[in-house]
Amino acid sequence: GAGVSQSPSNKVTEKGKDVELRCDPISGHTALYWYRQRLGQGLEFLIYFQGNSAPDKSGLPSDRFSAERTGESVSTLTIQRTQQEDSAVYLCASSFPGRTTDTQYFGPGTRLTVL
Amino acid sequence: AQSVTQLDSHVSVSEGTPVLLRCNYSSSYSPSLFWYVQHPNKGLQLLLKYTSAATLVKGINGFEAEFKKSETSFHLTKPSAHMSDAAEYFCVVSAAAGNKLTFGGGTRVLVKP
DSSP: OOSOEEEOSEEEEOTTOOEEEEEEOOTTOOEEEEEEEOTTSOEEEEEEEETTSOOBOTTOOSTTEEEEEOTTSOEEEEEOSOOGGGOEEEEEEEEOSSOTTOOOEEOOOEEEEEO | OEEEEESOSEEEEETTSOEEEOEEEEESSOOEEEEEEEOTTSOEEEEEEEOSSOSEEEOGGGOEEEEETTTTEEEEEESSOOGGGOEEEEEEEEOSSTTOEEEOOOEEEEEEO
């Protein structure tokens, strides 16, 4: 597609349930990032994938959070045993490889509400 | 380590008047700096970026920003605000390693007719 897409756009779940959020990056972008945006705040980095390298998981807030990426395409962010503090908009971004100044292009986000 | 501070959480301007959004940063590396805009219920859009070329950077929709190393600032300006500029604006710094972005807390802009 023309841009980064994410699904679902909205997700409401009950505390303790697991959720999966999906990101489709721009074709050809080998770098993929997940961020979290809590209400009224800026974005927090969660995890970074670059090609076949080991992902940078330094931003994941707890072991309930994990992410996978299939090759250089789709990524899934999984949150296990969701808590109310996990409620946020989860944003995915992708960029071209190689240069640290590459622009990251963001998807529309998934709004997660944990009741 | 790197951080970004947006000095104003809210800015209110009248249509047709100048807009100034202030941003200060700290970074252990020579930084790349960005401004992103987020309209309600829409994704983040890149306005402009600084990558060690010209210190005055022009972006889309009439916005520009000036990188001042001595002041560690990257303020965003526009000479004449338009109603469509009402949105939230984020100042962002990028680390040299891994290109992880660090976001400021955001500045919400209100444009009054």
